[in-house]
Amino acid sequence: MNKKNLPSFITVIDIxxxxxxxxxxxxxxxxxxxxxxxxxxxxxxxxxxxxxVEKLHASVHEVVNDLERVSQRAVDHVxxxxxxxxxxxxRVKGICIVPAHDGRITKLDYQQAIDSAKRLEPxxxxxxxxxxxxxxxxxxxxxxxxxxxxxxRLEVSFWRITMEEGxxxxxxxxxxxxxxxxxxxxxxxxxxxxxVTTDTEKQGGVCVIDIGxxxxxxxxxxxxxILCSGSIAVGGEHITNDLSIxxxxxxxxxxxxxxxxxxxxxxxxxxxxxxxKDGDKSVGDQQFNRGxxxxxxxxxxxxxxxFVRKDILVQLExxxxxxxxxxxxxxxxxxxxxxGGSANLADAAEAAQNVFGVTARVxxxxxxxxxxxxxxxxxxxxxxxxxxxxxxxxxxxxxxxxDILRDLFRF
Numbered sequence: 001m002n003k004k005n006l007p008s009f010i011t012v013i014d015i016x017x018x019x020x021x022x023x024x025x026x027x028x029x030x031x032x033x034x035x036x037x038x039x040x041x042x043x044x045x046x047x048x049x050x051x052x053v054e055k056l057h058a059s060v061h062e063v064v065n066d067l068e069r070v071s072q073r074a075v076d077h078v079x080x081x082x083x084x085x086x087x088x089x090x091r092v093k094g095i096c097i098v099p100a101h102d103g104r105i106t107k108l109d110y111q112q113a114i115d116s117a118k119r120l121e122p123x124x125x126x127x128x129x130x131x132x133x134x135x136x137x138x139x140x141x142x143x144x145x146x147x148x149x150x151x152x153r154l155e156v157s158f159w160r161i162t163m164e165e166g167x168x169x170x171x172x173x174x175x176x177x178x179x180x181x182x183x184x185x186x187x188x189x190x191x192x193x194x195x196v197t198t199d200t201e202k203q204g205g206v207c208v209i210d211i212g213x214x215x216x217x218x219x220x221x222x223x224x225x226i227l228c229s230g231s232i233a234v235g236g237e238h239i240t241n242d243l244s245i246x247x248x249x250x251x252x253x254x255x256x257x258x259x260x261x262x263x264x265x266x267x268x269x270x271x272x273x274x275x276x277k278d279g280d281k282s283v284g285d286q287q288f289n290r291g292x293x294x295x296x297x298x299x300x301x302x303x304x305x306x307f308v309r310k311d312i313l314v315q316l317e318x319x320x321x322x323x324x325x326x327x328x329x330x331x332x333x334x335x336x337x338x339x340g341g342s343a344n345l346a347d348a349a350e351a352a353q354n355v356f357g358v359t360a361r362v363x364x365x366x367x368x369x370x371x372x373x374x375x376x377x378x379x380x381x382x383x384x385x386x387x388x389x390x391x392x393x394x395x396x397x398x399x400x401x402x403d404i405l406r407d408l409f410r411f
Contacts, residue, residue: 012383014081017045017214021380022063024071032384034369038066046214049086050170057174064178077181079387080171081379083188084215086164089229092120096154103150110147113156122162129185130161134225159226161187186383189217189229192339195382196363206334209308211342213237218308228315232307236342239300246296247288261290262297264351270294301345305355327356335359339378
């Protein structure tokens with residue numbers, strides 16, 4: 001987005017399975033100055049899918065009211081996050097065979113390739129929400145702005161995000177019902193990445209995994225652009241459910257124990273530790289074996305990460321059919337970055353390192369307000385950053401897997 005076209009005020013709403021967060025800010029000299037923040041429990045959503053429209057509408061209405069009360073101004077437009085299994089991404093490509101005798105590309109040629117890519121219809125029952133720009137390819141070589149350059153075959157690619165039509169219509173009508181316009185949709189995993197990664201990490205290659213309550217969203221960057229993205233319908237609440245069943249306790253108690261004692265890794269010494277629910281060892285207090293807790297939590301946590309790894313490999317193998325795909329330190333020199341509430345689990349980064357075989361860390365959002373510098377707020381903070389910067393994405397094909405990527409992104 002051109003800085004000159006930035007609105008004076010920006011409001012973003014991140015709708016998660018368990019909580020809805022919202023942030024409103026005034027834009028001054030291209031920077032966001034926070035005016036209000038709200039966090040409310042989300043009702044009516046299961047595993048990223050809306051199951052009760054009225055309950056979700058009430059949750060969103062609450063955060064909007066909070067923002068308007070704190071900022072003392074009406075919210076008239078919003079950016080809304082999209083995530084979960086109903087969101088799908090794919091690469092679409094437009095081609096223009098340059099007609100000029102000297103092969104020089106005009107603005108019309110360039111626009112023709114863009115239009116060709118965007119004309120491709122999404123599958124039935126789905127709506128295209130975002131076309132995230134990827135590098136242009138001129139005669140099998142990546143170029144910046146192709147206009148004025150010489151060549152014969154111009155390709156323009158986008159990472160296209162589509163969503164089930166019903167989900168899109170609900171989000172728009174929900175906002176309109178509050179006299180609010182939807183300015184745009186923002187991919188949740190991309191937003192989280194905007195908050196916790198550097199340009200250098202995106203250039204080298206990095207995977208951001210946003211582990212929420214009901215879903216886990218991920219996005220993969222290479223040479224500064226989105227290579228692919230995806231979502232699985234498993235998240236932190238599944239760890240809570242597992243603990244509840246294994247320990248025969250309520251979900252509320254299981255959630256409390258998860259936050260205090262669960263881990264992404266199970267260690268031998270955990271078996272010898274006894275922990276107490278309340279900690280005062282009084283009548284009614286319950287004791288548990290920490291080894292049982294870490295064993296249950298680590299199995300589920302590493303399973304979630306394994307699902308993500310498998311999902312990434314499936315998408316890459318589809319892109320680069322016939323070529324061996326390896327997720328290693330050469331491909332992801334910046335490793336894996338975890339965000340979301342479940343990134344706070346003890347030993348989370350080490351668990352990710354074991355599953356992916358690359359370096360890993362927990363991502364903390366970069367934001368002026370210290371209260372939002374927590375991994376669980378990466379999504380809403382990143383939405384504000386993405387709205388301000390209109391950030392980037394990626395790729396195409398031809399030799400060995402790594403050679404293909406290096407050739408495509410060598411500007």
